[in-house]
Structures are given as structure tokens and as C-alpha cells.
Amino acid sequence: MGIKLFGVSLPLLVIFSVAVISTAADEKGKPLITKTCRGTEFPDVCTSTLESDSRSLKADLKGLSRIALELIAAKSKEAAGVAAPLLQNSTGYVSWSERTTCFDGYNSSADRIKGDGLQYFDEGKYEKAYQTVDILNNETIYCNSFGIPQLAQTNKFMSRFVSVVKTILHLLF
Template structure:
């Protein structure tokens, strides 16, 4: 019995060292995400995109920016619909219009060019999401989770982009 347990432990150790993960063999996702404020969020989002499997840090920054843009746009659509019926979403609507029309455009262009502008844009997204979050904290909002994702993931983007500077 002891030999079987030893053999299973040895097999598990061997597999984790020498076999690629199910999401591709990219070994920089985890070390990169460890340098961000939200490790689990970073890993889970980056691993959902097939481009991450072969990306370098700049490639991960591009993937992260794309994911942030998608979630920001979806959140803006949700807020736009809610704001038509509820004036309490006015601050969120203003914030997300800025995020999608200006900040995300800056990030997407700069992440492959001059990363300092991508860093600033992602930091601005966090600020705008924070503004939205403060405006809806007094009532139970259906966009709270989406807004928190945008806020937290924008800080992940900031951290990844800083690695390029």
C-alpha cells in the first residue's frame, strides 16, 4: 500500500512538472498574474483566451485589454438600458461612456505601442468604475458585479502593462 501511494505521488509530481496544462503550455500567465493585485481573476480571464497560450507579456497585455474592453462595453449596454428607467444610473452612464469611448480606445491603441498611455487609460477605467460603484452603493444594483469586475480587472491591466515599461 505504501508503494502505491508513493507511486501515485511521484506520478502527480512528474505530471505537474513535465506535462502542459489543459489551457496550453504558457508558463508566463501565472508568474505574470502573481504581479497583479487580483491573481485569481487574472489567471481565470487570461486562460479563457486561446491567444494567451503562446503570448509573451505584451501579448497578455493585449488579451487583457481586449477582455476589459468587452466587459466594459457589455456593462455600458446594461447601464444604458437601466438608466432609461432609473435616474440613479446617471453617474454610471457618464462614467462608462468615458470608459468605452475614450479610455478603452486609448488602452487598445497604446498597449501595442506606448504602454505608458495604456497604463494611464487602465488607471482611468478603475477611477470611473469606482465613481460608478459609489453612485450605486446605496441601492442593490444589478450592475454591481459587472462594475466590480471592470474595476478589479482594470487594475490587473495596469499591473501587466507596468511590466512592459
């Protein structure tokens, strides 16, 4: 059976990754998006988000992976934008602290991915780029643990799209 990671047997994940690379390597655009997104935990989020960027309609797997990385950085900055005005509506120190943590987590993750993550990607250090997205994943989980109602939808989307981006980046290592 193997090691379980997020409820998936590791050998299955490795076999799946090899299968996607071998079948998707020659494809581009919408067929690649469809095939790649089908292999993620949230195919609808994957497809709609990647197709929202016109560059992805002409991209190969490496290009699609970079676009996904750029999109998660942009979405993280948008999440920080949702959290920012909540700071003024804080009802006390604990509320302010939690909202600040969410804002800082999303904002710093966006900067980390835009800077380090994209540089690592361009250098072919896909595992290191993946790690910058994994840090965002941890920030999203932590922010969600506060149960801030105004961030519930944002955290849900971010959690799902982070999962998608990690899956796509993993195809490159």
C-alpha cells in the same frame, strides 16, 4: 520602507516588477499567465479572464498585455450594457443621473481604450495606455460610489480586472 501605494511599498513593487519581467520574458501561454497573475492583487480574476481568450495561451508578455488591454475594453463595453437598461427603470432625476454617469463612464472608457489606449500600446507608449485604463478605474470607483445594487457585481469585477490590467501593463514600463 519607501512610498506606499495601495498598501504596497514602492521599492517592493519595483523589485517585483523586475523579477516578473526577468522570469516571465522567456515564457509563453499558460505558464506566463500563471506567473503573471500570481503577481496581481486578484490572481483568480486574472487567470480566468485571460484564459478565456484563446490567444493568451500562445502569447508572450507583450502579447498578453495587449490582450488584457483589449479584454478590459470589451468588459467595459459589457458593463455599459448592464447599465443601459437601468436608465429606463430610474425612479427620478437623481437615480437617472447616477445610472447615466455609470453608463457613460463605462462606454466612453471602452471607446478610449479601444482607440487611444491600443494605439498608444502599439506605439510602445505603455504608460499612456496605462493612463487610459486608470481613467476607467476612476470611472468604476465613481460609479460604485452611487451604490446601485444592479451594478454591484459589475463594479466589483471591473475594479478587480482593472487592477490586474494595470499591474500587467506596468510590467512593460
